[in-house]
Amino acid sequence: MTSTGRPHTAEQWRVYLAGYSADFFRVADADRLDRLGEERRASGWLGFDGAGEDALAAVEERLGVALPPGYRAFLEASDGWLEMGPFVWTMRTTADVGWLRDLEPDMCDAGDEDDELMARALLVSADADACYWLLDPEDVSDDGEWAAYDWASWYPGLGDRHDSFADLVAAERASFEELNARDGRALEPAGAAELVAEGRRMALQGDAEGAAGRFEAAARKGSGAGRYLAVVVAAFLDPDVHHRIRNDVLGHPHVVEAVGAGRVRAELVPLLLRREPGEWARRLVTQTVGEPGEVPGLPDPPEFAAALEEARELTRGGDAGEAWSVVAAAVPGWHSDDPLRIAPLTLLTDPVLSPLVTAERAAWIVTTPRGDGH
CATH class of the missing domain: 3.40.1580.10 (SMI1/KNR4-like)
Structure with missing residues (x-):
């Protein structure tokens, strides 16, 4: 050679x-x-x-x-x-x-x-x-x-x-x-779970780029979880992530099957519909993961949820700067025992708080050590 x-x-x-x-x-x-x-x-x-x-x-x-x-x-x-x-x-x-x-x-x-x-x-x-x-x-x-x-x-x-x-x-x-x-027909499926686990550790340590690489490598081995988590990382780094939600998640049944339709509706569908609010996008969502509607987000740890509620009240009162300070202070303490949760996507989907999250702040969130990685 x-x-x-x-x-x-x-x-x-x-x-x-x-x-x-x-x-x-x-x-x-x-x-x-x-x-x-x-x-x-x-x-x-x-x-x-x-x-x-x-x-x-x-x-x-x-x-x-x-x-x-x-x-x-x-x-x-x-x-x-x-x-x-x-x-x-x-x-x-x-x-x-x-x-x-x-x-x-x-x-x-x-x-x-x-x-x-x-x-x-x-x-x-x-x-x-x-x-x-x-x-x-x-x-x-x-x-x-x-x-x-x-x-x-x-x-x-x-x-x-x-x-x-x-x-x-x-x-x-x-x-x-x-x-x-x-399409879920991997050539070398062995080792995909290990790559996903390693990627999650790196994500919680704030190494978003390294985590994305591990998740993509797992996806190439056919891991639906790996492909999903690669898109979650991208949600904080790529303003055009709606294309990946449509193509890499909703377009591949093995990804939805791996993580569950409810998770997709709660975490990624709101981001898709915000950027593509047309009727065709809603039809795509309904056909693949069910009617979007008002789907509650996945639960955050109590102390983090309390901080977000405080930030919402500040935002409603017109104090966006102080609201972001509360959010930023809470991010390092965010954690989850769910192996498919690596970052607080709530901050990108919450109708009150998401306007606070600029592109720079979104990148900061995913590159800040969190929970077990802190």
């Missing part, structure tokens, strides 16, 4: 692709497995026989250029591929890999700044969902690798630049893993 852990030789590609095949067959849904057929399912291999030296030499002669070593080794390991990722279903072989300008000439005359690159790019993907994998023969590294791009109809232009074909494959594999985890 290279220093980045990417395959470079044909043998390394065989090992890497065998692992990718195993991952795919472990989590693929019935429809995708049926399309592959019984023989493929029995073999557990998404590739083909590797290209021999004669075939590799012939394609290089046809193209008029030596292929980058990593991509050449890929073809040597498997001349073509099925199901490279969520949006790329087959890869071209030595028989049909070619220049984009020859295979898809309309793509090279779109009238934008990418035309020059597109006109010289090598097209290595075949069947895909409105996207193309491209290698740039004029952007070559010291070790001979060509830069790689993914052009997709949903991008404003070319996607991210990758240093090599292997890096592009690795990025697609990471996307495949994350999309499956979001």
